[in-house]
Amino acid sequence: MQGFRDALDYCGFKDLGFNGYPFTLCNRRSGDHNVWIRLDHGVATVDWILWFPTSRIHHLECFHSDHRPILLISDAEQKRFYRKGRPFRVEAIWLKDKACEDVVKQSWVDLHDLNRVSILLKKITSYQVNLSTWNRVTFGHVRNTLAKKLKDLSHAEEAGLYNSNPN
Known part of the structure; x- marks a missing residue:
């Protein structure tokens, strides 16, 4: 894990954060054996963040999988994506x-x-x-x-x- 963190630092990547439920993966076991973790992260360089300042990672709902999908979207497009009615x-x-x-x-x-x-x-x-x-x-x-x-x-x-x- 430290090697991965070192690679992120070396490349100058910053975590974009997220909106939604804090975890993206569940092992779907019962009781004390149930584990939720945030497996997925969105990262970008500072230059990219400056080009797309309103972009955010969203953890989406998923009922048929143990893994929640993530979506990278700008805040302006978020209103269109989350509009009421059928998608x-x-x-x-x-x-x-x-x-x-x-x-x-x-x-x-x-x-x-x-x-x-x-x-x-x-x-x-x-x-x-x-x-x-x-x-x-x-x-x-x-x-x-x-x-x-x-x-x-x-x-x-x-x-x-x-x-x-x-x-």
């Missing part, structure tokens, strides 16, 4: 549609800025907005429609209609 997620069904690739490609063009980080953030936002809009137009509310159809099917089966009218 943006890519649906597997989108990948089966050829038009999805065109939407993604279009989202990553036509943005020019001197700051590369700014370009990346704008492209990611564009990607999310464009895919969400495309999803509403192309697929509508698939989960709602599926739930309604399954409910209709259940009612039809209960009423005995499936045998006489499979539609």
Whole structure:
């Protein structure tokens, strides 16, 4: 461990600190054998910290693993990341549609800025907005429609209609 600390000192790395639960790894044992430790750290040089002064490490929630993921994000982006409502997620069904690739490609063009980080953030936002809009137009509310159809099917089966009218 001392060798690792010496390497951090030699490279001039500083710990970025964190927000959230103080530990990132749990051995998931019961009783006195349960151990929580902060395994993950974000480090950077002083120059990097001066270039990105609002950046912070966030320990995220994770219920299906013994290891909490960490996220490096600027405070300005934190508001966007932690906004209320459902988080943006890519649906597997989108990948089966050829038009999805065109939407993604279009989202990553036509943005020019001197700051590369700014370009990346704008492209990611564009990607999310464009895919969400495309999803509403192309697929509508698939989960709602599926739930309604399954409910209709259940009612039809209960009423005995499936045998006489499979539609």
